[in-house]
Amino acid sequence: MDNNLELIKKRIEKLREQIEYHNYRYYVLDDPEISDAEYDKLFRELLELENKYPQFRSPTSPTQKIGGESLKEFKQRTHSVPMYSLDNVFSEQEWYDYIARIKRIIPDEEINFWVDPKLDGLAIEIIYQNGEFVAAATRGDGIVGEDVTQNVKTIKNVPLVLKGFSKDIKIPSYLEVRGEVVIAKEDFYKLNKKQLEQGLKTFANPRNAAAGSIRQLDPNITAQRPLKFFAYGIGLLRFEGEHIKISRQSELIEFFRNIGLSTVPLAKFIKNSDEVWEYFKFIESKIEQFPYEIDGVVAKVDLFEQQQRLGATARSPRWAIALKFKAEQGITKLIDIKVQVGRTGILTPVAELEPVEIGGVVVKRATLHNEDEIKAKDLRIGDYVVVQRAGNVIPEVVRPLKEKRDGSEKEFKFPSTCPVCGSSVVRLQGEVHYRCINVSCPARLKRGLIHFVSKAGLDIKGLGDRWIETFVDMGLIKDFADIFLLKKEQIVHLERMGNKLAENMLNAIEEAKKRATLDKLISGLGIRLVGEQTAKTVAKHFKNLDNLAKATKEELMSLKDIGEEVAHSIYSFFRNPDNLRLLKKFKEINLWPEEKEETQKETKSQIKGKTFVFTGKLDSFSRSEAKKIVEKYGGRVVSAVSKKVDYVVVGHEPGSKFKKAQELNLTILSEDEFKKLIQTNS
């Protein structure tokens, strides 16, 4: 390898090491050392080098954590050591019965425990060979799982290279780490909100979201999900030659932490069975505050040698047991199913329950997600149902008590019209949700207006959510255009308004109207699947709302980044008479931004008729090439700097012309800026 390549290889290795280290600081320790911008800089440099020198690419480079090609199906993968499940105990009595059982096998010896919260997620095994991530599989039936290597690779706190930079830490030649993939409760809410806004499927609970993110075939989707992996056990572990001694669960966890893996929060070493029970009660009292969903704690005999003596039954080891929180279930009557409407018009069925106390909280409502869920559970209005709040924050309707039916129960029919505005609702192919298609539906309207005035839309400062709700409730605003028709006398007398505020608000609205651009107006409309980027694309192509409204699906699909679904969504939006009336109103009130031919014309004139001087050496063209380009676009190149010169392009080691240009205060362009000027003209 020549010297230069050798240096590049070294640089790549250095960058990987640095990025790996900063990933660890950020995702495992939650204690970053550098800013996001500094991190991005390192990451970009690595990406560029790997693109330029593909011979140095590596499957364990941090750049490989961002996704990749979709799979057609998961392959199966047999575990080298079966992944057992756990036996449960549900009470103090059952816990001490368990202790008595293991004491019979190991009498006269102190038994210590390792305890950790039992995470409610998806069990995964990750395999590292010589410290490098090589594969990952789900638990499956315990013997054979699914090969989810590509997906697990994208999980942020899963290192692709184990940390071995301390001298005392030996990296095993072969390691099977077992643990749980989860989504934090808070991240789960955010994820569902995002899914709803994009018109995508929402998840019933964090566990479904975690499992669904791993057990789908596109790693790019997994990469975008806020997944975390927490290690709690091993399958096989092999060291080559001399190695550190791991003879207890507590040492194993310590070892995991040292090689850069995240372990279950609040896990700890406990001396005896009484303290385990105390620990269990303590964690139970903290369920709500715990960032992840948990359904109990797991107690493991700490010493491996004792574990071996205890052995396993066909299903589960005797050396570990799950202490489960009381299944916090209650039985109550499903009084009704109401349907709520969100901003994008999605209709969500909600169970109205006869109030019932479950685990100290009165539950009156539970989400039912969608029509399919209700059908799958065969829920009927009037049913007695089992409702659950198990370490989980969101109450769930588990199942109906069919044996309690008396024939008066009614099947739930999803409404064919919007419960708020009466417009028709549609359920698109492949979607689980129905949605109201009327953009001015009051329920949608409030949420829609909030979006319309946000930064993603016309950015009307001073028109806060509360005022929007008030104006809609008072009937002052019935659609987006009505914002611009508000009159001072209509609002000035409202509580907490007053002269000054009313004036400021109306001024801000008027200002926003003047400033409005077509892309922001389109993005503000909240058309399903149309975000700011797509709005820019269509604005640029169609130039005004009339043209866009007339566009065929084919025309829409001919644009960059617009697929069938997006095209269909835009097309149907403009087939709705209410939405067309809104456009007419926009025109009448003169909220009608048009996309100018600007980029073309304006930049043409940036070269056309202009005089250029070049000084210094350019990287990308010779002087004569540069001259030809300028002339091609109607400009002129001269050699002397004077007041008449419009642009001075400065390369490396410029001459006295540069100084003179500065003195004359002329416009100076770097080579990059000159290139941009050309690009916008070509």
Ligand code: IVH
């Ligand atoms: S230890 C021999 N520790 O519980 C099995 N399991 O019911 C050793 N789980 O499939 C498992 N949190 O998915 C262990 N801190 C924890 C756990 C945990 C969740 C799950 C795991 C396993 C299931 C068994």
